[in-house]
């Protein structure tokens with residue numbers, strides 16, 4: 001925190017929602033889209049809620065939070081966005097204190113959404129096999145940890161998901177939820193399902209129907225019960241030029257099919 005109790009990290013937001021995160025520390029920094037400047041000097045005398053001009057841009061100073069971090073994150077692998085992560089979090093009951101595994105971690109798109117709701121009592125294990133992707137995800141997560149009011153106990157395991165399953169018990173006893181986002185989710189379902197507690201849930205993020213079908217079969221072979229299989233369809237509306245509001249002209253894009261399965265108790269002893 002700075003001495004005047006304004007936070008070190010702030011976001012500068014354009015009126016259309018584009019945002020830039022700044023750490024108010026002395027020294028020149030380069031912010032893509034805004035240019036080079038000393039953030040501490042630039043923000044001197046300004047507070048959250050003020051309007052500021054940087055170069056040609058007029059921006060509002062706001063608290064750094066998930067929406068701004070998402071708009072401003074480094075990206076390498078394709079990320080899971082708001083539409084799908086919001087549904088996964090709610091359906092799977094992920095919240096304060098949850099113990100969650102997610103992988104591939106990629107650029108941390110999903111992990112940032114998870115961290116945002118898990119609170120400091122949560123435990124989040126991210127797994128990524130490619131070091132160059134892990135580095136990008138780590139940067140995004142470490143930055144978020146600096147400005148988030150609460151952040152879970154976060155572990156990034158740089159290994160394959162099937163090997164990572166063995167590490168879970170050493171970090172947190174069992175998982176409440178696991179989300180698999182990699183090209184062949186069904187190949188790691190047996191190991192990951194074993195780390196989820198009875199009553200917990202496992203999800204696979206499947207861009208294609210073939211991935212959905214193979215993952216569906218794999219979770220059922222592990223004795224899990226599919227609770228949801230399908231996709232979230234987002235249809236945006238806009239204001240019409242001659243008045244009224246109507247569906248916009250942009251196409252309805254496909255992201256992925258979501259498969260969510262619950263781990264049920266084994267049958268009662270006779």
Ligand SMILES: C[S@@+](CC[C@H](N)C(=O)[O-])C[C@H]1O[C@@H](n2cnc3c(N)ncnc32)[C@H](O)[C@@H]1O
Nearest residue numbers: 077079080104106107108109110129133160161
């Ligand atoms: C689509 S990206 C994940 C995006 C991420 N969930 C997000 O929301 O930003 C898929 C990632 O899975 C990683 N991956 C592929 N196979 C893996 C495996 N067996 N174990 C761990 N990570 C794996 C890839 O390197 C890639 O970074």
